Amino acid sequence: MTKDLSRNEHLKEASAFLRGTLAEGLREEITGGIIEDDQQLVKFHGMYLQDDRDLRSERGRKKMEKAFAFMIRVRIPGGVCTPAQLLAIDHIARTYGNHTMRITTRQTFQLHGVIKSNLKATMREIDRVLLTTIAACGDVNRNVMSNPNPYQSRAHAATIAMARALSDHLLPQTPAYREIWLDGERIAGGEEEVVEPIYGKTYLPRKFKIVIAIPPSNDVDVFAHDLGYIAILDENGEIGGYNVTVGGGMGMTHGQPETYPRTADVMGFCKPEQAVAVAEAVVTVQRDWGDRSNRAHARLKYTIEDRGLDAFRAEVEKRSGVTLEKAKPFQFTSTGDRYGWTESEDGKGHLTLFVQNGRIKDIPGGPQWLTGLKHIAEVHDGDFRLTANQNIIIANVASDKRWDIGKLVDKYKLTADASPVRRNSMACVALPTCGLALAESERYLPDLISEIEARLASHGLTDDEIVIRMTGCPNGCARPYLAEIGLVGKGPGKYNLYLGAAFDGSRLSKLYAEDLDNGAIVAHLDPLFAAYKSERENGERFGDFVIRAGFVAATSNGPDFHKSTGAQRSAELITK
Amino acid sequence: MTSPIPTTAPFAQEEIEILNRVVGPASATQRAWLAGFLAGLDAAGGAAAQPELAAPAQPAEPLTILYATESGNSEKLASDMAKAARKMGLKPSIVDMADLDVASLASVKRLVVIAATWGEGDPPARAVRTYGELMGEGAPRLDGVQFGVLALGDTAYADFCGVGKKIDARLEALGGKRVADRVDCDLDFADPAGKWIETALKALAPEDGGRGRVIAVDFGAKAGAAELGPVEAEITELIDLNSSQSEKETYHLELSFDGAAPAYKPGDSLDLYPENDPAYVDDLLKAAGLGSDGSLRAELTKNRDITTLSLKTLETYASATGHQYVKELLDSGDARSWIAGRQLIDLIQQFPIALTSEQLLKFTRPLAPRAYSIASSRREVGEEAHLLISAVRYETFGRARKGVASGYVADQLKKGQRLRVKLRPNKHFALPAPDKDIIMVGPGTGVAPFRAFVQERRATEAKGRSWLFFGDRQFTHDFLYQLEWQDALKDGVLTRMDVAFSRDTPEKVYVQHRIWDKRRELIEWLDKGAYFYICGDAKAMAKDVRATLVRAYADVKGLSAEAAEKAVSDLDREHRYLQDTY
Numbered sequence A: 001m002t003k004d005l006s007r008n009e010h011l012k013e014a015s016a017f018l019r020g021t022l023a024e025g026l027r028e029e030i031t032g033g034i035i036e037d038d039q040q041l042v043k044f045h046g047m048y049l050q051d052d053r054d055l056r057s058e059r060g061r062k063k064m065e066k067a068f069a070f071m072i073r074v075r076i077p078g079g080v081c082t083p084a085q086l087l088a089i090d091h092i093a094r095t096y097g098n099h100t101m102r103i104t105t106r107q108t109f110q111l112h113g114v115i116k117s118n119l120k121a122t123m124r125e126i127d128r129v130l131l132t133t134i135a136a137c138g139d140v141n142r143n144v145m146s147n148p149n150p151y152q153s154r155a156h157a158a159t160i161a162m163a164r165a166l167s168d169h170l171l172p173q174t175p176a177y178r179e180i181w182l183d184g185e186r187i188a189g190g191e192e193e194v195v196e197p198i199y200g201k202t203y204l205p206r207k208f209k210i211v212i213a214i215p216p217s218n219d220v221d222v223f224a225h226d227l228g229y230i231a232i233l234d235e236n237g238e239i240g241g242y243n244v245t246v247g248g249g250m251g252m253t254h255g256q257p258e259t260y261p262r263t264a265d266v267m268g269f270c271k272p273e274q275a276v277a278v279a280e281a282v283v284t285v286q287r288d289w290g291d292r293s294n295r296a297h298a299r300l301k302y303t304i305e306d307r308g309l310d311a312f313r314a315e316v317e318k319r320s321g322v323t324l325e326k327a328k329p330f331q332f333t334s335t336g337d338r339y340g341w342t343e344s345e346d347g348k349g350h351l352t353l354f355v356q357n358g359r360i361k362d363i364p365g366g367p368q369w370l371t372g373l374k375h376i377a378e379v380h381d382g383d384f385r386l387t388a389n390q391n392i393i394i395a396n397v398a399s400d401k402r403w404d405i406g407k408l409v410d411k412y413k414l415t416a417d418a419s420p421v422r423r424n425s426m427a428c429v430a431l432p433t434c435g436l437a438l439a440e441s442e443r444y445l446p447d448l449i450s451e452i453e454a455r456l457a458s459h460g461l462t463d464d465e466i467v468i469r470m471t472g473c474p475n476g477c478a479r480p481y482l483a484e485i486g487l488v489g490k491g492p493g494k495y496n497l498y499l500g501a502a503f504d505g506s507r508l509s510k511l512y513a514e515d516l517d518n519g520a521i522v523a524h525l526d527p528l529f530a531a532y533k534s535e536r537e538n539g540e541r542f543g544d545f546v547i548r549a550g551f552v553a554a555t556s557n558g559p560d561f562h563k564s565t566g567a568q569r570s571a572e573l574i575t576k
Numbered sequence B: 001m002t003s004p005i006p007t008t009a010p011f012a013q014e015e016i017e018i019l020n021r022v023v024g025p026a027s028a029t030q031r032a033w034l035a036g037f038l039a040g041l042d043a044a045g046g047a048a049a050q051p052e053l054a055a056p057a058q059p060a061e062p063l064t065i066l067y068a069t070e071s072g073n074s075e076k077l078a079s080d081m082a083k084a085a086r087k088m089g090l091k092p093s094i095v096d097m098a099d100l101d102v103a104s105l106a107s108v109k110r111l112v113v114i115a116a117t118w119g120e121g122d123p124p125a126r127a128v129r130t131y132g133e134l135m136g137e138g139a140p141r142l143d144g145v146q147f148g149v150l151a152l153g154d155t156a157y158a159d160f161c162g163v164g165k166k167i168d169a170r171l172e173a174l175g176g177k178r179v180a181d182r183v184d185c186d187l188d189f190a191d192p193a194g195k196w197i198e199t200a201l202k203a204l205a206p207e208d209g210g211r212g213r214v215i216a217v218d219f220g221a222k223a224g225a226a227e228l229g230p231v232e233a234e235i236t237e238l239i240d241l242n243s244s245q246s247e248k249e250t251y252h253l254e255l256s257f258d259g260a261a262p263a264y265k266p267g268d269s270l271d272l273y274p275e276n277d278p279a280y281v282d283d284l285l286k287a288a289g290l291g292s293d294g295s296l297r298a299e300l301t302k303n304r305d306i307t308t309l310s311l312k313t314l315e316t317y318a319s320a321t322g323h324q325y326v327k328e329l330l331d332s333g334d335a336r337s338w339i340a341g342r343q344l345i346d347l348i349q350q351f352p353i354a355l356t357s358e359q360l361l362k363f364t365r366p367l368a369p370r371a372y373s374i375a376s377s378r379r380e381v382g383e384e385a386h387l388l389i390s391a392v393r394y395e396t397f398g399r400a401r402k403g404v405a406s407g408y409v410a411d412q413l414k415k416g417q418r419l420r421v422k423l424r425p426n427k428h429f430a431l432p433a434p435d436k437d438i439i440m441v442g443p444g445t446g447v448a449p450f451r452a453f454v455q456e457r458r459a460t461e462a463k464g465r466s467w468l469f470f471g472d473r474q475f476t477h478d479f480l481y482q483l484e485w486q487d488a489l490k491d492g493v494l495t496r497m498d499v500a501f502s503r504d505t506p507e508k509v510y511v512q513h514r515i516w517d518k519r520r521e522l523i524e525w526l527d528k529g530a531y532f533y534i535c536g537d538a539k540a541m542a543k544d545v546r547a548t549l550v551r552a553y554a555d556v557k558g559l560s561a562e563a564a565e566k567a568v569s570d571l572d573r574e575h576r577y578l579q580d581t582y
């Protein structure tokens, strides 16, 4: 069956390898925006045209166009960056950005509020410290994630190396990026010769995401991505190979059951040296099999649902020449980060700090994240590691340096001792920058958590770890469907409540109640906390409890995510 | 020739009409008879005489009235003076300093100069060139030239009437004979100027007061635009154009009139009659120890300038109150620097003394209107006028201050309220023929008249190209009228636009930098006859832009500094370099 290609497919085809009319658009001084087509293309270069939604209502009246600015997403495989690189991002944030940096749920930095006339200067600074933004967004392989915590240093070093290898191997080859942003010369007829051996002119049907996990930590939420690698360590702690997972993804659309989040399937096991070949095969099969007619059905998770895992595996093995072995057993315990100091085999120290929702900024009277990290970067000679939970690790601190770092951390109040629920929480960016947000998220969750903390305390659950994640829309940027308590924006001040995901990230949640405002959210959770306190079995996680206790049905996988939703047992009954 | 007698004739309007009814249709012979008869009539001491006995008419004595103006006050006084001069048998010729050939002064017998001071003690923009020549070596000797100078100024400025003073001294130094002492006028110049004109003319007029002379009627003189008083307008729109995240407030004000709007042209301004901030008035009354006197409060709020603090005020204060410390301050010579950044209330609070309302009023002057460039064209907005007003707010000596008029607009006025305005024409800042190219440099509120220009050119489908340079602080928060400029570029009324936002980048960028970037095209436009307009800040911007334009000429055409300077002053002479700065 041949269906019409989606609009973006024609766009990519005609874009001369992602050039479009970006160069011309940048010269247009009187508008802060760029034309619609270029807005799609510029994503492949790692940025989005946004506008300050807080200001939207007043702009027309004031005879000004929308308050346009660009969001720029850096590419940092495995989330490891040098002090020099952090200082560069910091400088850009202060000079051209909105005086904040944003650690994302994919282990990198985002900058917000860069206006068009400052884009080139910004991109040059990023390039100067050997960072890039190419393919940080767009229908290509995005930033590759890997467990960044160096305490298992040898295994970890290997996964970081592999994250970089995968990232480099799947990087777009088009010269457009250097041409447009770094004033490179356009190679005459450059677009004619084949510049994209892996992607071709039209790249992938949709975004594509790869992660690497090292059990027992599932901090990267391995099942939430198109392609995942679960490291299997041998007896002497080296990586013996990887279980390969495919077909995970979060995004869906309210009211469209044919869209759903999906946890990845374990497809088999491969040797470390085969990992890149397998990745390329998975990418090219998705390139050729993925649905290019409907962007809402174009992710690998739907390809796998449509073609079946076996057919997909067979094609991957054929193209890669790798015969996947049977998956090896593995055990995850949690998706969270380990806070505080840890020490690795080589005696280096690593300090993991909780950054609320990943927002690096100076909070009046509170933690001075921007200034603090800057000063730490100025003295630190190890590296920094961004986690998939929007946190940061000051890594590889020599023992004699620990005290200095510790002092700076205290000076700038960077160790706000947050409660277990807060430390296990994430919120996506949402308003005011995200164009797709239906409700607040990053700006709202901290307050909601405070109320939830109070409820938990009243039930004597203060020390329990419960994973809470919020997003401003169903796209799922903070992977809310893998949280024990997931809150997804439905409209201004209204959220859908999802429950029953597994603490280790292996099971999706289920819709429990709809359109809840702040009060209703707390009212719905409180009796569940009470029940959890009185009825839980020992060691039982909240996410598992609400299913066993019959409050909500379990989700086996994506296709039944929307089945038997809603409260299965009246919670109010057992509140008294 | 139905009405040969000009309205400038020394008769009342209705008299002029009657005379026109007679003289208009009269034949050549009838007119000759009248001339002779009237001349004879005077000569014979009023007794009717036979025409043929009439004494031969003597020629009227010439008088040169030179004026240097920016906003028209001096020019208006010059024409009033000419009117009066004719009554006294003088033949006045009015000369704009902008068009004066300095050498020609040598041949003048009677010279009157009416000069305003601008900027920080500078001559009005258009007079700069001539002023320089008059002060320079090249100036001619003026031995025996009878002269008098009337200076216009504002006591609020440190260099009060500086230009008038310098010209007065210079004329004397060049050998001129001062027959009327200079008078320095403050903003309320009407009375002192009127008196000075009388005395000056007495001193200059021929001994016999012009008896027997045929009054020189300057047939060339066109009827001066009828003086209209202030009119009421209703505020139909009042928007702060800066984003809520901007540090600035710039108000777009739309005024509608009962009936027709003042007959303004693009480039004209409106005088806005403000009221003082009630809170400030109360503070002032409290400081003066004057409680709740309703009528005094009203008078101070509506009619008096109660913020300006000048040396003059200090002197009056010292003499009226006999305040010792104020005397000492004045004697110390530090008074001028003490005044800087202070207002009347600071004086009274710092040197408190119980005052009577009469005394308090003595320390104030009439509240003067503020001028605002009209930002609209009647061809597009009909019987409305739009203004663009930047709120003046600052803090000095621990007190938050605001501009009287801009503060009135920003904090007191609301949509639907009424206020008083008066047309302030500016024929020296008008659009050229529709087929001429124009270059407009208008950062900040300087862009106001250019919105009027663009509207006018759209309505008249002008063929000439137009190029706008705009600048402000932040692209995102301070881009005034952005959407309108985008439309104008789309429909081609604006050919091109370049912008400079000073706070978006580490190094500050201003319009003059953009002008420098585009100097090649810019000089090309000027060579093709383009008109160059500057509006906005006089202190820095206008000077920097001019300096940049000179450098641009030097660079693009490989000219010496002098030649480049000449290139620009030539534009000036050809009236293609036009500014309205403040």
Ligand code: SRM
Pocket (backbone or CB within 6 Å): A048, A050, A071, A073, A103, A104, A105, A106, A107, A108, A109, A110, A136, A142, A143, A207, A209, A224, A248, A249, A250, A251, A252, A299, A358, A427, A428, A429, A430, A433, A434, A435, A436, A475, A476, A477, A478, A479
């Ligand atoms: C910054 C970040 C959230 C955060 O709080 O950290 C983010 C922010 C945005 N995401 Fe996301 N996504 C982010 C991780 C994710 C994740 C989580 C992950 O990758 O582990 C997901 C779910 C996994 C998945 O892809 O299924 C995710 C699923 C989406 C989707 C839905 C994709 C889908 O196929 O359904 C969209 C909308 C779309 O692509 O059409 C989206 C779109 C967006 C955009 C670019 C909105 C837009 O398209 O205009 C958001 C920009 C907001 C802003 O102002 O910064 N974002 N987004 C994360 C940046 C990751 C990175 O560094 O690359």
Ligand SMILES: Cc1cc2nc3c(=O)[nH]c(=O)nc-3n(C[C@H](O)[C@H](O)[C@H](O)COP(=O)(O)OP(=O)(O)OC[C@H]3O[C@@H](n4cnc5c(N)ncnc54)[C@H](O)[C@@H]3O)c2cc1C
Pocket (backbone or CB within 6 Å): B071, B269, B307, B341, B370, B371, B372, B373, B374, B388, B389, B390, B391, B392, B393, B394, B395, B396, B402, B403, B404, B405, B406, B407, B445, B446, B448, B580, B581, B582
């Ligand atoms: C022909 C012409 C056209 C004009 N067009 C416009 C226009 O289109 N838009 C516009 O906004 N303005 C325009 N102006 C300026 C306008 O007339 C007023 O001068 C301006 O609005 C300030 O008036 P105000 O009554 O608000 O302030 P005032 O009460 O007159 O106070 C202004 C005085 O405050 C003092 N002051 C101001 N800032 C500071 C500071 N930071 N520190 C210390 N002292 C300070 C200075 O002494 C200054 O003279 C124009 C002026 C002219 C002559």
Ligand SMILES: Cc1cc2nc3c(=O)[nH]c(=O)nc-3n(C[C@H](O)[C@H](O)[C@H](O)COP(=O)(O)O)c2cc1C
Pocket (backbone or CB within 6 Å): B068, B069, B070, B071, B072, B073, B074, B075, B115, B116, B117, B118, B119, B120, B121, B122, B124, B152, B153, B154, B155, B157, B158, B159, B160, B161, B162, B187, B538, B581, B582
């Ligand atoms: C921006 C500006 C600057 C001025 N600078 C001075 C000055 O330095 N000294 C002074 O005595 N008067 C100054 N004045 C007052 C003018 O000289 C006064 O308004 C005069 O009446 C203007 O006359 P004109 O309309 O003929 O130009 C200034 C007025 C304005 C609006």
Ligand code: SF4
Pocket (backbone or CB within 6 Å): A428, A429, A430, A431, A434, A435, A436, A437, A438, A441, A471, A472, A473, A474, A475, A476, A477, A478
């Ligand atoms: S989840 Fe939705 S609202 Fe939140 S950042 Fe992603 S797209 Fe925006």
